[in-house]
Amino acid sequence: MKYVVVTGGVLSGLGKGVTVSSIGRLLISRGYKVTAIKIDPYLNCDAGTMNPFQHGEVFVLDDGGEVDLDLGNYERFLDINLTRNHNITTGKVYRAVVEKERRGDYLGKTVQIIPHVTNEIKSQIKNVAESSNADVVLIELGGTVGDIESMPFLEAVRQLRMEVGPEENLVFVHTTLVPVMDVVGEQKTKPTQHSVKELRAIGIQPDIIVGRGAKPLDYDIKKKISLFCNVPLEGIVSAPDAESIYQVPVLLEEQGLTDHLLRRLGLKQRKTDLKKWKALLKPLLNPKHETRIAIVGKYTHLQDSYISYIETLRHCSAATNTKINITWVEAEDIEKNGCDCLKNANGIIIPGGFGERGIEGKISAIKYARENRIPFLGVCLGFQLATIEFCRNVLKMRDANSSEFKKTVHPVIDLLPEQKEIKNMGATMRLGAHDVIIKKGSLAHKIYNKTKISERHRHRYEINPDYIKKIENAGMIFSGKSADGKRMEIAELKNNQFFVASQFHPEFKSRPGKPAPLFLGLVKAAKKK
């Protein structure tokens, strides 16, 4: 088992996740099996409770794990399915240590950060590594070197290096920022030198340095970093801003990173197979067609909150040779100024979300899409609101609503009876992959070309069974249902317009080369507009 540990210096938000994912893709391109672990040095046990406004999207895995959005990048770049154990947080580690202490596992010893917490970190890493059967395990350490929170993790990976046998079994990659002075345009290496110094002070010497910046690193700058940071020149790699993140593996490969990494890991050099990957890039960089999709949400100022939507649309771009211009619309702006901002949209998406803010704006947008026959896709909350809109405006149930937002005489979206009995709200959430049975002959059937699919979920409320008949009789049918038939999963209109919505989140399973079918359907319909 080989490890590649990626740390970050100077600033957060340098795109470390993309670097890690790209390295993974490159190893796969040489025929190696790869998995990835993300370490988040915060005290939350998982990302489930975190506000997307602060932290970006909460990504959901097959097993229902609510994890950091970087795991979404890993899954997309590596085309693998991860589990909740692939996201290690300080909260998870401390919880395990405290539980062991309470059980008496430490036999009366004083429980300390070193060795007890660091041992727990290493054992969680090794467990995931061993069960993954991978040749190489990538470990991304979130945060920035020098943060108090990261210290136990850095110490743990330093120890890991000693434990995994010969030096070649673990490679340290450090990603840093190489800023440019505006006036003279000179690339500055001092921040990199300092963060490497910080790493070395805790006993970690990086083997590879990835320098982020707007432009590629000049040769002299690479040489300077090599000299001052004690890293051979072939280990200094430049990661300039790219038009598409899917270009990054190619940019790194061109600098010989994979050859160097394999040498350093003591792995055989094999022929590179990046053909398929590059084929995807072509339509992304030079698309033939163009379309406009509006996303009406409530976290539109932080686009990381919708990262899987953006990536899924990119996968659709590549598949349809179409440039997709995304217009971000704040739902509350529609409440104030109406739907004029949707006039130019060829397609409309209402994404998932929690809480009442903005829902009336989203409902107006859905009405606009339905009445003007603009291709529409609703996801999760978007599915629930599409049902509410239909009940209000077609069935004339003016106070139709979700009991998440209001007590009403028409709770068309509600908790199922069995959920109402559960006292712990946390336990009522439906998470992860579940089967959906699709009705033959429906639009959903045409899109998926299957009658049974598996998609990922993250929701609490459901279509209220008392209203299903009435809604279906009026022309909105539920063409996808849970295997037991109790939960409605896909809604569509019977009138031949592209209007679909799903209770599940198709965007969590979309991959380059395998775009989520419902999104692809939307983009194709939008393209025709």
Ligand code: GLN
């Ligand atoms: N708030 C809704 C629910 O809990 C929808 C959740 C979502 O969109 N992810 O059911």
